[in-house]
Amino acid sequence: MGVWPSRWLGLLLLVFLWGSSSPASLLRRLREHIQQFQESSGLGLSLSPEAVALPKEKWLEQPLDPFNASDGRSFLQRYWVNDQYWASQDGPVFLHLGGEGSLGPGSVMRGHPAALAPTWGALVIGLEHRFYGLSIPPGGLDMAQLRFLSSRHALADVVSARLALSRLFNVSSSSPWICFGGSYAGSLAAWARLKFPHLIFASVASSAPLRAVLDFSEYNEVVSRSLSTPAIGGSRECLAATSAAFAEVERRLRAGGAARAALRAELGACGSLDAVEDRAELLGALQALVGGAVQYDGQAGAPLSVRRLCGLLVGAGGNCSRPAPYHGLRRAVQVFTHSLGQRCLSFSRAEAVAQLRVTEPQVFGVGDRQWLYQTCTEFGFYVTCEVPRCPFSQLPALPSHLELCEQVFGLPTSSVAQAVAQTNSYYGGQTPGATQVLFVNGDTDPWHVLSVTGNLGPSETAILIPSGSHCLDMAPEKPSDSPSLHQGRQNISQQLQTWFRLAKESQVRVAV
Known part of the structure; x- marks a missing residue:
């Protein structure tokens, strides 16, 4: 029993590099990347005599x-x-x-x-x-x-x-x-x-x-605040540039034709952006990229810090007109995908659903299906951007998240909301009493x-x-x-x- 997992470890790592890039999985891949970087850089994973002997x-x-x-x-x-x-x-x-x-x-x-x-x-x-x-x-x-x-x-x-x-x-x-x-x-x-x-x-x-929560809009409220915090390299100009960059992305998506095709190539979208749900996947992935820079700010192995991201978005001249922030966001995508070994920033919604439906561990990498199941049956934690203070797209993201629970696991929306309430009742939320x-x-x-x-x-x-x-x-x-x-x-x-x-x-x- 103890050796069977090693047979599919190679495939697991391959899928880690080339697998689904839905917004939630992007953040998880970022965390895995940072964790692996910190472990490998600190444990002397080499053949040198000074290398640390790792426990079996x-x-x-x-x-x-x-x-x-x-x-x-x-x-x-x-x-x-x-x-x-x-x-x-x-x-x-x-x-x-x-x-x-x-x-x-x-x-x-x-x-x-x-x-x-x-x-x-x-x-x-x-x-x-x-x-x-x-x-x-x-x-x-x-x-x-x-x-x-x-x-x-x-x-x-x-x-x-x-x-x-x-x-x-x-x-x-x-x-x-x-x-x-x-x-x-x-x-x-x-x-x-x-x-x-x-x-x-x-x-x-x-x-x-x-605290389990169905609609985690507070996530992007903190992201907005952090992007404008000078202590970590943020500024009001950075927050404004972020909004301008996303507005430009949405403008090009609406324009269709050559503008949309260029956007697809420049921002690393696999497949067409003609479908509404595929455009939403791209916007969600871009939100996850910016959110990840905030969430893991200053950590060894993180491809983007708030300071570096703001430097790309604002530029040396502090220009917040449409082209400059967009080109900064494009450069941030390149840094991010290169660091994580991602082939694309976003995939089609249909492809993401298909990969999440795969039940064999041999071809499924970092636990996306498992964690989605836990969010659908216990926690929610669905990051949305539907409040005026959010600098990103104002897409109604929550229905899309809940639809994923039904598409992949057959779980109705009502059951997800009930599961979140039960989790808070069982553990006590933010007042656990421990x-x-x-x-x-x-x-x-x-x-x-x-x-x-x-x-x-x-x-x-x-x-x-x-x-x-x-x-x-x-x-x-x-x-x-x-x-x-x-x-x-x-x-x-x-x-x-x-x-x-x-x-x-x-x-x-x-x-x-």
Whole structure:
């Protein structure tokens, strides 16, 4: 069982480079690109003597349906272990949770929590999320299988892994387990402490969107604000240039004929732009490109920062007439697609739907079908641009997102809205009521509006990093990190110190 995923790894990487480029998948590919860049640049993936010895991947057998004891089916879940700093059997365990994508050995070697492990003598474990990366159950990704994919199933895996790995590594029953995670995995980290406080001692939830939402128009509100923020290279001129560039794209789309054909070639659209839905795909991909520059601003491996994007859009002369911003946007597309190895910026809607319907993991790359299923059945998170403050196209995007749930999975719109409401009811949204959880966010990150950015109580605290982007605190440290980021990481370390003091006090009380 443990070797079958390697057979299709090559195809998986091929599809990562040439697969569907719908707006949502573009952001996910950007995240994967940044993650891989940071891991490869920091782990010495070379043949030099100084290269870091990477931990070998390990496999844990997990029940496919943890909520049905009579179902004997199982799957192999991938994980990694870094024990080089583990000082004693009763030392802390840092459990780095994977989210809606593949996890790698960098999860236990670089960034948080690996950077904190030497200070506390911690054992570091990285656990890949079920149905992502190579932790895909035998049988593929059809609807009969996907019903075992949810945040609740993922939390059950955390519990099972916590118990099994404690036995496997002879971890002391007094060792505090701390969950770490970023983005959706950050939400899982918080929810693991919320639902299983007897097993998870505390959690650090970075850029965690705790509130599920159907229409995520707030995303582009933060993007607009960030594009005009001088501290990260934005300006009012940049925001105006962004609007001008998108207005020019729409003008050329409406013109049709030669103007539309030139636009297709210049902005990297695969296939014709004659259909309304295909034009919407292109506009959505352009929005994702700009949103991605904001979401991952300043991170190593990101092809575009806000400063660089604004430099392209505004130009040296600050000209916001139609041609200059459009040509800047065109150049930004070239930088983006080249960096990610994308053949095209956008594909046709029909092609995107066809790829999302594929159920064989051998030909489906970074988890697009799986994550779409989770958004349709739990979270929503559909980024729209229908408010006047949005600098992009004013297309009615929400119906298009919901239509995708029906086209790919046969799920009606009403069921998606109901699923979002149920998720918030089950986990508590932005007031989960957990204890010993630290929420970490950056105010540049569009996702921080769905997280917790202020203290909810003495044991439910928050850090908001000025000019911080998505999961920036989890990235490997570099000399150019801002003072506010340094301070944020220091605050995380101080919170860990407080938690470990509580753990020792609790052990003393038990002993007495």
